[in-house]
Amino acid sequence: MDAIFGWLALGVAGLMAGLILAFSLVRRSARPTFRHMPPFDALAVDIGRSVEAGTRLHVALGSGSLTSNDAAASLIGLAALSQIATAGSVSDKPPLATSGEGTVALLAQDVLRVAFRQQRAEDRYDPLLGRVIGVGAAGYATGAMHTAPDEDVTATIILGAAGAEAALIAESGARRGTVIGGTLDVQGQTALYVTADHPLIGEELFASGAYLQVNRAHAASLQTQDIVRWLVIGAILVLAVVRTMGLL
Amino acid sequence: MRIKVSVIVAILTGTIMLLGYFIPGAFFAVVRDVMLRSGMLVGTVALLLGVGNLLQVHLRKIREQRPGHLYSIFLVISLFTVFAVVVLFGPAHTYSVWIVSEIQRPLEIGLMGLLATILLLAGVRLLFRRQTLGTLIFFLTAFLVLLGTAPLPFISLPFLEGLRNWIVQVPAVAGARGIILGIALGATATGLRVLLGYDQPYER
Numbered sequence: 406m407d408a409i410f411g412w413l414a415l416g417v418a419g420l421m422a423g424l425i426l427a428f429s430l431v432r433r434s435a436r437p438t439f440r441h442m443p444p445f446d447a448l449a450v451d452i453g454r455s456v457e458a459g460t461r462l463h464v465a466l467g468s469g470s471l472t473s474n475d476a477a478a479s480l481i482g483l484a485a486l487s488q489i490a491t492a493g494s495v496s497d498k499p500p501l502a503t504s505g506e507g508t509v510a511l512l513a514q515d516v517l518r519v520a521f522r523q524q525r526a527e528d529r530y531d532p533l534l535g536r537v538i539g540v541g542a543a544g545y546a547t548g549a550m551h552t553a554p555d556e557d558v559t560a561t562i563i564l565g566a567a568g569a570e571a572a573l574i575a576e577s578g579a580r581r582g583t584v585i586g587g588t589l590d591v592q593g594q595t596a597l598y599v600t601a602d603h604p605l606i607g608e609e610l611f612a613s614g615a616y617l618q619v620n621r622a623h624a625a626s627l628q629t630q631d632i633v634r635w636l637v638i639g640a641i642l643v644l645a646v647v648r649t650m651g652l653l
Numbered sequence: 654m655r656i657k658v659s660v661i662v663a664i665l666t667g668t669i670m671l672l673g674y675f676i677p678g679a680f681f682a683v684v685r686d687v688m689l690r691s692g693m694l695v696g697t698v699a700l701l702l703g704v705g706n707l708l709q710v711h712l713r714k715i716r717e718q719r720p721g722h723l724y725s726i727f728l729v730i731s732l733f734t735v736f737a738v739v740v741l742f743g744p745a746h747t748y749s750v751w752i753v754s755e756i757q758r759p760l761e762i763g764l765m766g767l768l769a770t771i772l773l774l775a776g777v778r779l780l781f782r783r784q785t786l787g788t789l790i791f792f793l794t795a796f797l798v799l800l801g802t803a804p805l806p807f808i809s810l811p812f813l814e815g816l817r818n819w820i821v822q823v824p825a826v827a828g829a830r831g832i833i834l835g836i837a838l839g840a841t842a843t844g845l846r847v848l849l850g851y852d853q854p855y856e857r
Contacts, residue, residue: 408677411675411676411677412675412676414675415671415672415675415676417841418671418675418841418845421838421841421842421845422845422848422849425842425845425846425849425851426849429851470696471692471696472689472692472693472696476844477839477840477843477844478840480843480847480852481839481843484852504703506696506699506700506703507696507698507699507700507701507702507703507704507706508695508696508699510699510702510703510706511699511702511703533706533709533710533713536706536707536710537703537704537706537707537710538707538710539707540700540703540704540707543760543761543764546764547764551721551724554721555714555719555720555721569768569772570764570768572768572771572772572775573764573767573768573771575775576771576775589836589840591829591832591833594832596768596772598791599772599775599776599779599791600771600772600775606832607831607832607835607836608832608835608836608838608839610836610839611836611838611839611840611842611843619852620851620852621851622846622849622851622852623846623851626842626843626845626846627842629842630835630838630839630842633838634834634835634838637834637838
């Protein structure tokens with residue numbers, strides 16, 4: 406039975422990979438239209454304000470690592486950081502990325518360096534714009550709480566692996582400006598729903614790459630998720646009927 | 654066409670890990686184990702680099718006499734003290750355990766206490782800040798669950814406990830499962846983008 410589920414899961418992964426490839430390659434000319442999401446409008450406003458008024462954005466990547474279950478959240482945070490940094494690198498105060506884990510902080514430094522290079526502003530790049538501010542969930546939250554007041558931050562963007570402690574970061578950020586936040590953890594999402602100005606609920610976190618136009622594959626994977634979601638809904642309904650009829 | 658070694662390594666590693674996860678067999682299990690151990694080793698080295706980065710940030714803060722640099726001095730002293738104790742006596746020694754149980758753990762518990770207070774205050778503020786149907790449902794649910802959980806003085810309302818149990822076991826679980834399913838799809842798509850070489854969160 407386990408082997409059947411293994412092959413089934415591999416089949417779903419294969420289907421999703423095929424759809425991402427297909428949407429990325431086939432629909433090059435047509436840009437898909439997605440529903441309106443206020444958090445990303447707010448993010449665009451914050452990026453613009455950061456450049457015009459010379460204020461700083463804080464991208465909180467959480468305390469997750471790349472080898473743990475919440476690696477996807479860190480990867481999404483890094484992808485969003487690349488767009489935020491590209492737009493914000495010309496600001497007097499470029500975006501600051503914080504993490505509670507070494508590998509993610511190193512990747513954040515790399516993402517920031519590439520963004521500065523693309524904007525031909527390499528001389529303004531400071532490696533400490535990508536930093537570890539505390540190790541572990543509690544250590545990271547404590548460090549991130551002090552980032553907003555210490556670094557003159559006017560917008561806090563929480564995109565990464567964080568639990569309920571995300572509320573501490575959001576609350577501190579809210580005293581200085583806007584807070585946009587999304588995380589994988591359900592408790593973390595609840596905490597952000599209460600504390601953030603623009604919470605990202607459920608898989609909305611994974612839509613950030615498509616809305617920020619990181620690359621074509623992000624839009625393709627969002628379309629793929631929508632299709633597979635309908636398949637999952639169908640499967641749940643069929644299984645519920647089958648179970649109710651006592652056939653399984 | 655320039656083929657990057659980092660992209661090939663990422664795609665190969667990811668594919669083997671994925672196959673090893675789904676397909677039973679000794680070969681994949683061994684390769685997966687080796688890769689996981691290597692990943693953990695790299696992660697440990699990166700942790701040291703992260704601590705170095707943390708130190709750099711706070712040393713700069715002290716050097717430039719930025720606001721709150723006194724806290725940075727305290728952090729640097731604590732960092733070296735804990736490091737020295739653990740290196741000299743070992744992580745299982747009474748001194749090392751004392752640092753964790755008597756200093757770190759109480760601090761973390763204190764932080765959780767602060768979190769509870771912040772959530773309560775933020776909740777009250779939310780009522781005035783975001784007046785939507787979602788907020789109303791959120792508060793009604795929180796209110797009923799709290800009412801069904803907390804012991805009430807002088808009166809007993811067993812139906813409240815039943816209502817609380819129903820909320821926690823039916824709509825809350827259903828909602829959480831829906832969210833987790835969506836997250837699983839998103840996480841799979843994110844992983845696949847890395848496997849397909851579209852996302853390269855490494856040297857570009």
